[in-house]
Structure formats: C-alpha cells, structure tokens
Amino acid sequence: MDRILVIDDDVELCGLVGEFLQPEGFQIEFVHDGAQGLERALSGEHVLVVLDVMLPGLNGFEVLRRLRNTSKVPVLLLTARGEDVDRIVGLEIGADDYLPKPFNPRELVARIRAILRRTQSVELGGSSVPDVVRVGDIELDPATRTVRQSGKPLELTSVEFNLLEVLLREAGRVVTRERLVDSVLSRKFSPFDRSIDMHVSKLRRKLGDTDGVAEHIKTVRGTGYIFARPREEAGGATGGGE
Numbered sequence: 671m672d673r674i675l676v677i678d679d680d681v682e683l684c685g686l687v688g689e690f691l692q693p694e695g696f697q698i699e700f701v702h703d704g705a706q707g708l709e710r711a712l713s714g715e716h717v718l719v720v721l722d723v724m725l726p727g728l729n730g731f732e733v734l735r736r737l738r739n740t741s742k743v744p745v746l747l748l749t750a751r752g753e754d755v756d757r758i759v760g761l762e763i764g765a766d767d768y769l770p771k772p773f774n775p776r777e778l779v780a781r782i783r784a785i786l787r788r789t790q791s792v793e794l795g796g797s798s799v800p801d802v803v804r805v806g807d808i809e810l811d812p813a814t815r816t817v818r819q820s821g822k823p824l825e826l827t828s829v830e831f832n833l834l835e836v837l838l839r840e841a842g843r844v845v846t847r848e849r850l851v852d853s854v855l856s857r858k859f860s861p862f863d864r865s866i867d868m869h870v871s872k873l874r875r876k877l878g879d880t881d882g883v884a885e886h887i888k889t890v891r892g893t894g895y896i897f898a899r900p901r902e903e904a905g906g907a908t909g910g911g912e
Contacts, residue, residue: 671695671696671697672695672696672697672717672718672786673696673697673698673699673715673716673717674691674696674697674698674699674716674717674718674719674720674782675699675701675707675710675711675715675716675718675719675720676688676698676699676700676701676719676720677701677702677704677707677710677711677719677720677721677722677725677730677733678700678702678720678721678722678725678748679702679703679722679724679725679726680722681702684700684702686775687720687775687778688700689775690775690776690778690779691778691779691782694779694783696782699716703725703726703727703728704725704726704727704728704729704730704732704733705727705728707719707721707725707728707733708728708733708736708737711733711737711741711743712737712740712741714741714743716743717743717744717786718743718744718745718746718782718785718786719737719743719744719745719746720745720746720748720778720782721733721734721745721746721747721748721765722747722748723747723748723749723750723756723760724750730747730748730760731759731760731763734747734760734763734764734765735763735764737764738763738764738827742827742828744766744785744786744789744828745764745765745766746765746766746767746768746769746778746781746782746785747760747765747767747768747769748768748769748770748771748773749768749769749770749771750770750771753770756768757770757865758868761865761868761869761872762868762872764827766785766789766827766828766829767781767784767785767829767855767865768865769781781857784855784856784857785828785856787856788828788829788832788854788855788856789828789832803835803838803839805838805841805897805899805900806886806899806900807819807820808834808838808877808886810831810834810835810838812835815828815831817831817834819877819878824876824877825876826873826876829854829855829869830869830872830873830876832853832854833850833854833866833869833870833873834873836849836850836853836854837887837895837896837897838897840896840897841897841898841899842896842897842898842899843896844890844893844894844895844896845894845895845896845897846893846894847859847866847867847893847894847895848894849894850866850870850894850895851863851865851866854866854869870887870895873887874886874887885898886898
C-alpha cells in the first residue's frame, strides 16, 4: 500500500483528506508541524508528501527547501487561494505541483494519482529497458532516472526530469505548452496556468541557459518550447536504438 505523508496543522482538514485517500488504497500519516514533518519526509518511507505552506514553526517553504537538499520525493504543495507568489516560490524551490485551498478532495486525489503516474520509473509489466537519450551535452537515462550534462550528474526534480525527457525526445521540434501540460503535469491545459513555464524556467537555469552563451531550451512565442540540437546532430535524434 502506497504511504503518503500529509504535513498540515489543520486537524479537521487532515481528517477529511484521510477520508478520501484511504478508500483509494493509500496509507496516510499525518504530521501537524514543520520540523517533525521534515524529519518524517526524510525517512524515505513515503511515495509522496502533501505539504501545507502555512505551518507553525518551520513553514512549508523551508521544509521543502531542506527536503530538496537530499530527497527527490514528490511534493504536492497546498497554498492559499489567490496567492500567486506562494505557487511560484513553491515551484521554484522544487514542488512537483500545487493545489490552492480550499480544494475539492476529489481533485486532491486526482493530483496525487497524476504525480505518482508520472514519477514511476518502471511500469508494471514492462519488459523492455528504455533507451538512453543523448542530445548534445545532455544524456538522460529513463531506466535509472538520471541525467548527466557533459558527464556530470544533474540533479532534477521528478517534474523536471519528465519535462526534459519530452523535450529531448522531440529535439529540434516544437513541443506545445498544451502537450507539455498533458504529458508532464497530467492535467488539462489552461492558458492562465503558468506552472509549466515555471518548471521550464527552473530547468533552464539548471542546464546553464542563463549565462547567455548556450541555450538548450528555446521559447517559441505563443506556441511552446523547443530543445535545440547542436548543428552536428541536425540530421537525426539521439540515443541508443532510436
């Protein structure tokens, strides 16, 4: 049974969340303060963490920041409705997704399932090993969910990894924002939702695209994004067996 950690000081809300998640087959652990929540999140015993921003003592942003120093466990951030800054900061720090309060518990279940679907590295029943994808100085291994840039490991969140994989496999071709939202965030596209753009922005910084010298991911205004191939690779894609 998949175990989910909920870090939120609203006891009543936690009870409601438990009522909806437990019948879905999840085992739920509740923690009501940031420090203890961080300790439990670092235990490696959970497949996902639901984390509230407004926590006593250690707030949700600080919990997430410290968690991301050593852990890639998926995190769904709970933010105050209308607080765009909270959502932006959360995504910048490394949240996989966010849900504004108050929320429909059914949407919470759907978001959790979507995150778990896209973070699983091996599908049940799958027998073939995915090819390593190489484009320029980037090498991505879907089997181990690792990325190297010029031979050096690159630390990415689960969302960033999936985003990079989609862009690499379509290197040299434009990928629409609609497709990225569907493939990477597992939800319907909304022109007012800038989550995918925030994830792209953070991925660009990790790839070093902010130095003005090399640009891996280019914006196609009004459409989406494209992962640029080096000129010497202009004739074909990359990666073993492709």
